[in-house]
Amino acid sequence: MDIMEMGASLLSDKLGMDLDPSTVSSALSGLLSNADGQIDFAGIASKMASSGDLGAIVGSWLGDGENSPISADSLSSIFGSDKLAEFAGKLGTDAETAGSGLADVLPQLMDKSSSGGSLLDMAGGAEGLLGAAKSLFS
Numbered sequence: 001m002d003i004m005e006m007g008a009s010l011l012s013d014k015l016g017m018d019l020d021p022s023t024v025s026s027a028l029s030g031l032l033s034n035a036d037g038q039i040d041f042a043g044i045a046s047k048m049a050s051s052g053d054l055g056a057i058v059g060s061w062l063g064d065g066e067n068s069p070i071s072a073d074s075l076s077s078i079f080g081s082d083k084l085a086e087f088a089g090k091l092g093t094d095a096e097t098a099g100s101g102l103a104d105v106l107p108q109l110m111d112k113s114s115s116g117g118s119l120l121d122m123a124g125g126a127e128g129l130l131g132a133a134k135s136l137f138s
Contacts, residue, residue, distance in 0.1 A: 003039065004028055007109050011091075014101040019091060027090035031083060031102075032109075041113050047078055054078070060107075062114040067107040072099030075106070 008024035034040035048058035060068040076084055076099060088098035 003109055003113055006112065007105055010105045010108060011101050014104050015091070015093065015097065017091070017093065024091065027087050030090065031079060031087045039113075041110050044078065045110065051077065058110070061110040067111050070103050070107060072096065072103050075099050075102055 004025040005021065007028045008019075008021045011024050011028065012019045012021070029037075029039070032039050032041070032044065034043055045058045045062060048054040054070070054074060057068045057070050057074075060066065079087075081095070084099055084102075085095045087102070088095040091098055
């Protein structure tokens, strides 16, 4: 099962909605992908690392320990309320419900993607991720 299939299954279960898996995968891809259409967990992690308190949260997702929770409001600050509303519309629900579901699913997806450190390696390790975030403010 690839990461989008896993995300679609987790999100459908969390929302308690009988959604077409391809619809959920498409909505997730639209929210989590970069301009090239690739899932951009490293970019999301870097953006979170540059956002103060969210750096510790994303660090827990990328590490081997328990994943720290994130709020739907924090997701809105990461993705923007317009993108979250668009995501919710694709799922046929409201932004609050979609944000709540995503807040439960995103940590699991990023944790799974970083299993064995692969996501951290892409970002240059924890120090590289924090360094990239610091460079945004230099």
